[in-house]
Amino acid sequence: MFKLNLKIALRNLWRNLGITAINIGGLAIALAAFILVAMYFTFETSFDQTNPNYENIYVVGRIEPDFKTNYTSPPLAKVIKQNFPEVENAGITKINRSWELAIKNGKKAIFTKNILQADYNAAKILDINPIGGLIKPSGDVERLTYLNVENIKTLFPDKKDNKPEMVSYGSASSGITGTIAGAIINNEHSNFSFDGVSIGNEIGKGETYGYNNYNTFIQVKPGTDVANLQEKITNLYRAELLKGETDLKTINEIKGVSIFLDPLANQHLKPKAGNDTPYKILISLSVLGFLILVIACINFTNLSIAQATKRAKEVGIKKVMGAYRLQLTTQFLTEIFIQCLVATVMAMVFAESALPYFNNLFQVNLTLWHADNNLFWQLPLVLCLITIIAGIYPALVLSGFKPALVLKGNFSTSKQSSWLRNGLLVFQFSIAVIFIIGLFIINSQLKYMRSEDLGFTANQVVYVKNISYFNDPAKFKTIREKLLKIPGVKSATVATDVPDGSGNGANGYTFEGQQKSLDFVDVDFDYFETLNIKLKDGRFFSPKFSTDTANAAVINESAVAKYGMKNPIGKTIRGCETDYKIVGIAKDFKAQGFESTILPTIYTIKNPCGNAKTQIMLKIEESKMADALAALKAKWSQINPKDGEDFRYEFLDDLYGKLFKKQEQLQSAFFAAALLTIFIAILGLFAFAKYITNGRIKEIAVRKILGASDIQIFKLINSSFFMMVLAANVISWPVAYILTKKWLETFAYRIDLPVLPFISSALITILLTVLTVSIQAKKAVKANPVDALKYE
Structure with a gap:
């Protein structure tokens, strides 16, 4: 019996090669995307799991x-x-x-x-x-x-x-x-x-x-x-800090300090003291992969049901000959399993072909053929699941036809089935609309991030890698003089950090009795000028003022706001057992990118608690960039003997651009997901349009005999699909609004949620629907009415 069912299954699949190819191809593409996402999810969530503890x-x-x-x-x-x-x-x-x-x-x-x-x-x-x-x-x-x-x-x-x-x-x-x-x-x-x-x-x-x-x-x-x-360590830590402490204010501050314990499992994606953006992006990608597979299964279901008209008489004859519904269900599930199996094999081929691009996009080194790859047990499970999910409903529909009706050429499915099929199509397009809206909004946010004023200029700034310490301004003065002799070098400075999104050091500073934590960056002369940071009030550091190398400080606008300072120029702020005189206020600039708010920061030349000043930055004229870099490489051993022949550099705008990497990855993933979901949804629409037009052939024939034009019939067929796609947009808009709003809230600096992506998604889906349905309905509209009514 199994052998017979297998032969029938293969014969039917071959006879309907076009639909079979669409069915298998759509599922294979979706399954390939799911495989890649599943591999990436496993990779990202298994960091350090080889550690026995x-x-x-x-x-x-x-x-x-x-x-x-x-x-x-x-x-x-x-x-x-x-x-x-x-x-x-x-x-x-x-x-x-x-x-x-x-x-x-x-x-x-x-x-x-x-x-x-x-x-x-x-x-x-x-x-x-x-x-x-x-x-x-x-x-x-x-x-x-x-x-x-x-x-x-x-x-x-x-x-x-x-x-x-x-x-x-x-x-x-x-x-x-x-x-x-x-x-x-x-x-x-x-x-x-x-x-x-x-x-x-x-x-x-x-x-x-x-x-x-x-x-x-x-x-x-x-x-x-x-x-x-955790509580006991907090008490111990406070006790250690309080040893020998007599100042009441400091004692009260220490009592506000606590300890937390963060599992090793959290460190890669969602550390308590870090950014959980990678975790959110991973979850987003995982949901994308899952939804793509779900809509592919829905598409598979609709395509299978669309073929029902061609299998009705086969079912009727088999039932008359004594076949049970369970046997027919098993036969159709066998056909669907064969298609799913072929789709799985093709998905592996597609995934292997796409893997180099995927690895390059996400900066990983995944491989399908690895001994520890969980796909070897996951794929058979997924194969069985999609066979059941995508196949059980079509199998029940096909095996449930009544012989008396189908052998006469008349049959219909229940209203419940119609509602389900309509609902599945609406669900498909709802997901597609969400992806389209998400893609538009991600693009808008990234465009905003690339075009927004950062508050400093990274272009034409070269970060020179160096191991020499220049905490003493006099030591770097000699280096600066040599650097400025290179044609094209407009300014040179050194600091503990460059504005590339990496964290700065933090310390406690007291201003007018208020102690608060400030980020600190230790700099040298020309730091603000090299980065083109704007001055709001006062002045920047200058060699003309000898005290600048001892106790002068520049703070940013966020630091002023944090303390609620009024007219701070000339006033004293204390930190690291040093009284600093505030000589200037720098305008805020986005050193940490767009996801974090600008941190209150203090800039000093001398900082007893600071880090080593090793980060050399040069502002170079664009027209002389190549010649200047060549000269720097040739003369670096004389300019900075400790580094000698090892001249290495990066452009600051490239370093800063890496802050956008995760969001660019999400953009690429959404672009691929949007294309896939639209493609699969159109396949589903194609199947559903085929099913509807096949079911309405006699109605169309009667209308044509009564004088209906082709345009009127096209309008009639498209109207129901238009309403379903419109319903999909109405359903998906609130969901897309909530999801994209939450995503935008992960940015401290973001766009206002635009209306245009919502309108554009509706126009795109409606246009694609009209084109797809009209192409499928053309055959029924152009058919001879006699062929449809000759059995009546």
């Missing part, structure tokens, strides 16, 4: 009165381990991404930007295992430095063992050497991806609770009450 590892963070951060001080890990038996281990790490370090073996060189410093305990917690195993530094060896395998191969291409090697750091003339203990495999599927790792018995030695530049990790025993532990 994954579920018991937490990041220790601080909550200050006006900010939250993952940065803590070195002593905290020790006291946590000593005081709480439920904490199995505690350690700290630090990574400096502000400058690149050149590591060389003769003429072979690498430039490392992510060297992870970790104490031995943190290395154990985070499962950092060099080749040959994790070794605890002992004796005179304070730290063991490892480079990832790729870097070791670059420096030592002929190396066969894992023995230590001597290398040099910085320029060839620096004379700084060190030992590389061995190689380590860099787990790129981890939050702790690095060029190399430096493991010490202890890092941050001698630093007190004021040095919050480290990340603290703890590993708790299974079953630990984390909320209770």
Whole structure:
């Protein structure tokens, strides 16, 4: 019986090759999109899951009165381990991404930007295992430095063992050497991806609770009450900060500080002290993939039902011959399973073909053919599900025809079936409309972000990578003079940070009795001029004022608003045990991009609590850019001897442009999703139009005999579809409004929700509907009425 059903199924599919191709092709395309999204979802949600202690590892963070951060001080890990038996281990790490370090073996060189410093305990917690195993530094060896395998191969291409090697750091003339203990495999599927790792018995030695530049990790025993532990660590931390403190105001401020524990599982997508935009985008993509598959199943269902008229007599004869409905249902499900199976195979081919573009868009390295790929068990499950979801209703409809009616050439489906089919079509177009509106609004927001005034000028600013410290303005003065001699270089400065969206340091500053947290950026002369930042009041730093290098400060408008300052120029603001005189107010500029509000910031030349000034920025004339860069490369060893021959740079506008990357990915995904949903919805519409026109052939014939014109019949057939698509727009508009409004709310600086995308979506869907239905109805309209009425 199965063999017979299989033959019948294959014969029917072959006889209706056009519809079969549309059915299978539409489902295959949707399933390919679903496969890619499922792989990406699995990849993004499984960071660090190879760590055997994954579920018991937490990041220790601080909550200050006006900010939250993952940065803590070195002593905290020790006291946590000593005081709480439920904490199995505690350690700290630090990574400096502000400058690149050149590591060389003769003429072979690498430039490392992510060297992870970790104490031995943190290395154990985070499962950092060099080749040959994790070794605890002992004796005179304070730290063991490892480079990832790729870097070791670059420096030592002929190396066969894992023995230590001597290398040099910085320029060839620096004379700084060190030992590389061995190689380590860099787990790129981890939050702790690095060029190399430096493991010490202890890092941050001698630093007190004021040095919050480290990340603290703890590993708790299974079953630990984390909320209770968090409260106990908060009390301990406050007690540590209060030791020796007598100032009542400071004591009250310390009582407002607390600790939070954030699971390792949160760190990649939604850290408590970070941005959860990647998580929201991942959820959006996942919903897109799921909805595309759902509307493909709906389309499959409608196409299958559209073929019902051609299978009615077959069903009638089989029932007369004694076939049961269950047997017929099984036969039709077999046909649908074959189509789904072919669609799945084609989907794998499509997904494999699209994978390079997908990997390039989302900056990942996914592959279908991987031993640990969950698709090997997920796809068979999805195949069975879509067979049931897309096939059970058509199978029941086809197997339910009454022999007496269908053998006479007359049959009809129930009103409930019609309502369901209409509802499915409306649902398809509702999803398509939401995607179209979403695409238009994403495009509008990205256009706004690219064209909006940032408050500073990134164009023609070159960020030069450098490892020299220029905290002393006199030291950089010599460098600046040399740089300005290069034709085309208009200005030069150095700072602790560049406006590329990365976070600045933060500290407490007191103004007229109010202590609040401010971001700080340590700069040099010409910082504001190089970036073309506008002055609101007062002045910027100038060599003409000798006190500017000692205790002058410039604040931005947000800092003025935070303190409620009135006429702050000339007044004092205190921080880092220094009284700063406010000499100027800079206009706000979007250093962190559009998703975060502009942070209240203080700019100083001298900051005892600051970071190293290493970020050199040059403003270069556009017409002389190429010549200036060539001259800088040639003369860099004389200009900045510590960097020597290692001249490296990036354009600041390219760095800042990376802040738009996630939203551009979402834009591309919505564009693809909109095209797919429109395409699949049109296929569904094509099927439904075919079904309706086939069911109304006799009505059309009678109307033509009574004198109806082709235009009138086209209008008649289109009217019902027009109403359904109009209903789809009306239903989808509120949903699209809510979703896009919530998405726009993730931006601190955004467009007002426009009306045009809603109108455009209606026009696009109505136009496509009229064209599709008219093309399908043309055959019925042009048919000879005699052929439709000859059996009456």
